[in-house]
Each structure stands twice: as C-alpha cells, then as structure tokens.
Amino acid sequence: MAEKKDTSPPAYDVALAKLQHYCAYQDRCHQEVRTKLLDLGVRGHELEIIITELIQENFLNEERFARSFARGKFRIKRWGRIKIKIELKKRDVSAYCIKKGLSEIDDIEYYDTLEKVILTKKKSLKPDTEFKQKYKLVQHAMRRGFETALAWEVVHECFK
Numbered sequence: 001m002a003e004k005k006d007t008s009p010p011a012y013d014v015a016l017a018k019l020q021h022y023c024a025y026q027d028r029c030h031q032e033v034r035t036k037l038l039d040l041g042v043r044g045h046e047l048e049i050i051i052t053e054l055i056q057e058n059f060l061n062e063e064r065f066a067r068s069f070a071r072g073k074f075r076i077k078r079w080g081r082i083k084i085k086i087e088l089k090k091r092d093v094s095a096y097c098i099k100k101g102l103s104e105i106d107d108i109e110y111y112d113t114l115e116k117v118i119l120t121k122k123k124s125l126k127p128d129t130e131f132k133q134k135y136k137l138v139q140h141a142m143r144r145g146f147e148t149a150l151a152w153e154v155v156h157e158c159f160k
Contacts (some may be wrong), residue, residue, distance in 0.1 A: 015042050016050050023059035027068045029091045033060055066093050066101030074105050078117055081105065083145020114146050114154050122158060130159060 010018070015037065022028065022036055033054065037047045054060040066088055073079040073087070081102055088098045121140045125133055134155045141151035 010040055010042070012046060012050070015040055015046075016053060019050060019054055020057070020059050023054060027065040028060060029065045029069075029093055030060065030062055031092045062093055063097045063100050066097040067104050070101035071104045074110070074113070078113055078144060080114070080141070080145030080147065081110070082147065086145070111150070111154070114141060114150060115158070117141060117144055117146070118151070118154050118158055134159065 018040065019033060019036065023033065028036075030051065033051060034047070037050060042050065051060065069088060070084050073084050079087075084105075085098055085102065088101060093101070118137050118141055121137055122133070125136060128136075134152075137155045137158070138148065138151045141154070142148055
C-alpha cells in the first residue's frame with residue numbers, strides 16, 4: 001500500500017531553517033517569504049514569529065532586496081525605472097525601499113543603457129518613414145520602463 005504523505009505543518013525549527021536557507025540563497029521580499037511559509041503550511045502567530053526572527057537575524061531585509069532587485073533588473077534585463085518601480089510595488093515593497101532601490105541606478109549609466117536599447121532596436125527596424133521609426137523606438141523604450149520624455153530625447157539624438 002502507498003504511504004500517505006504527511007501534510008501537517010513542519011515544526012517551528014524546521015520551518016525556520018528552511019526559510020533561513022531560502023533567504024540566504026537570494027534576497028527576498030516579505031511577500032515572497034510569507035507565501036513560502038503559507039506553502040509550507042505555517043499559519044497565524046507562528047508565521048509572524050518566523051518572519052520577525054528572519055528580520056532580526058538579517059536574513060530578511062526589504063531595503064537590501066529593493067536595492068539588489070533594482071540593480072539586477074537594470075543591469076541584466078535593461079529595465080527602466082518605471083518598470084522596476086511597478087514590479088517592486090507588485091511585491092508590496094514600501095515606498096521608502098523603492099526609493100532606495102532606484103537610487104542604485106546611476107543617471108549616466110541609465111542614459112547610456114537607454115541609448116543602447118534604442119540603437120539595438122533601431123538596427124532591427126525595417127526601413128520606414130523617420131517619424132514611424134522614432135515612434136516605434138519610443139514605444140519600445142516605454143515598454144522597457146523608460147520615461148517617455150527621456151526616450152524622445154535619446155531618439156532625437158540617434159537621428160542627428
């Protein structure tokens with residue numbers, strides 16, 4: 001006969017150890033940790049105690065998460081500030097931490113990255129009227145989360 005899988009919630013020590021490993025592997029936001037605990041079957045007061053202990057032991061730090069998230073998405077995926085801010089809000093990160101995370105992005109590097117994104121896209125566009133090409137480039141930059149005014153400024157520079 002097949003054995004039944006134990007569906008009871010793990011003991012406090014086991015759940016804490018699993019979450020410490022989960023948070024040590026990569027920076028996590030509070031929402032991700034809460035979801036992981038709920039998936040493990042930890043609920044109520046015990047859940048809050050584990051989260052508090054993770055914060056006190058510095059396994060869980062929302063500001064550190066926001067900073068590393070913003071740096072990573074900007075440098076690796078080439079996202080703009082708007083998209084990064086939206087994604088952090090989806091994860092219930094506080095406004096203060098979002099501001100700290102976005103401060104990790106250097107303005108000069110931001111402009112250069114936007115320029116690279118636009119030039120890369122420009123190479124892949126089919127020949128069309130200059131206005132249509134500019135419009136498509138700005139739309140592409142906006143989908144990547146860059147500010148409209150800045151995108152137009154860079155696009156105009158690329159066509160000089």
